[in-house]
Amino acid sequence: MKSWxxxxxxxxxxxxxxxLAAVVVVPLLLSVYSSFTPFRLTRxxxxxIFIGFRNYERLxxxxxxWVAFGRTVLLLTVALNLEMILGLGLAMLVEKATRGQRALRTVMMFPMMFSPILVGFQFKFMFNDNIGLINNALQSLGLTDRAIPWLIDGTLAFIAILTAEVWSSTSVFAIFILSGLMAMPKEPMEAARVDGCTPWQTFRYVTWPFIMPFAFIAMTIRSLDIARAYxxxxxxxxxxxxxxxxxxWTLIARTGYSDARMGLANAMAYFAxxxxxxxxVIFFRKLAQARSQIGAEW
Structure with a gap:
């Protein structure tokens, strides 16, 4: 018995x-299996009933x-680019600060501390037609004489969601890029100034190649967040x-819980x-290329 x-x-x-098996593995296998069935919560x-790839063919x-898929890709693309540009500018401003840099870094991280649900309620109130801060500010400044239907018009509602996403997560890019700026050696910057490089040339050929891997890490994290935004x-x-x-993910939730078509919803989820x-994979390849470039140039 001891040998056994x-x-x-x-x-x-x-x-x-x-x-782990009870909480992760079993539900995962069950969801994979149900994506090959016509499983409904009401039945x-x-x-x-095994139907093979019929749910995936239906998609x-x-x-x-496909409209929801394209809108998700659009949200991901626009949000990532705006967050990277704003995060880069914010990180460079904080890095140039001579006083209160620690306080600025703390303030910069503040939006990350909010729950996405709280951010949603906050911006829903701000973009409200009647009592929202945005409309009241625009009307007080004389920029408009009527309430703008931010959350009623489809295009404006998308802009409002994009604004909430960018506000809550720009600090992710700012923190990663700031860490790259603070880790960057000063000698190449001084050499570029001695050689007569303009500020744009210094940024383009010296600063940006060094901080690019940090930006790609932030892109990877945020792309996963936005791809499953809900x-x-x-x-x-x-x-x-x-x-x-x-x-x-709102379409998946509606299909699975409102329409009770859980098998089809799981097929959508695995596509997402x-x-x-x-x-x-794309961002990790870009990250590997950026690292090899830095290794060759530095």
């Missing part, structure tokens, strides 16, 4: 394995799914008006996960 006794390290880790027995012809959109517009701000993996 499990090793002590395995026995000590066994409770962890059981918890629990439908989970035992290929689902116009609403909280802010759910609170601010719930995909409305008329599904004009519907993105992948595939999107996240694709963007992650």
């Amino acid at each position: 006794r499990l090793p002590a390290p395995f026995l000590l880790l066994l409770p962890t394995f059981i918890v 629990p027995d439908s989970i035992w 290929l012809a689902d116009w609403d799914f 909280d802010i959109v759910k609170i601010m517009t719930d995909g409305g008006p008329a599904k004009r701000t519907e993105i992948l 996960i595939f999107l996240s993996i694709v963007f992650t």
Whole structure:
């Protein structure tokens, strides 16, 4: 019997394995399996009907799914570029500060401390038609004589969501880029000034290649966040008006819980996960190229 006794390290880790299996592995396998079934919450027995790739084939012809997919990619692309530009400018301003730099770094991290749900409620109130801060400010400044329907018009609602996303997460880029600026050696900057380089040339050929890997790390983190964005959109517009701000995860939630089509919703979810993996691979390749470039130049 002693020869069949499990090793002590395995026995000590066994409770962890059981918890992980119950909380992660089993639900994951069940969701994968249900994506190949017509499982509906109103018909629990439908989970035992195997239909193969029919749910995935249905997605290929689902116009609403592809519109939500394209809107998610648009949100990801615009938000990432705006966050990187604003984060870069913010990081360079803080890095140039001679006094109170620690306080500025703390303030810069402040938006990250808010829950996405709280950010959604905050910006929903700010963009409110009647009592919102944005409309009141615009009317007080004389820039408009009527309330702008920010969350009623589809295009304006998308802009409002984009504003909330950028406000809450620009600090991610700012922190990573600031860490790159603070780690950058000063000798190349001084050499560029001695050689007569303009500030733009110094930034383009000296500063940016060094901090590029830090920007790509921030892009990777934020691309995963935006690709599975749900909280802010759910609170601010719930995909409305008329599904004009519907993105992948709000569509998945609506399909799975409102329409009770959990099998189809899981198929959508794994397609969204595939999107996240694709963007992650792209950014990691860019990161590897940036690192090899720095290694060659520095």
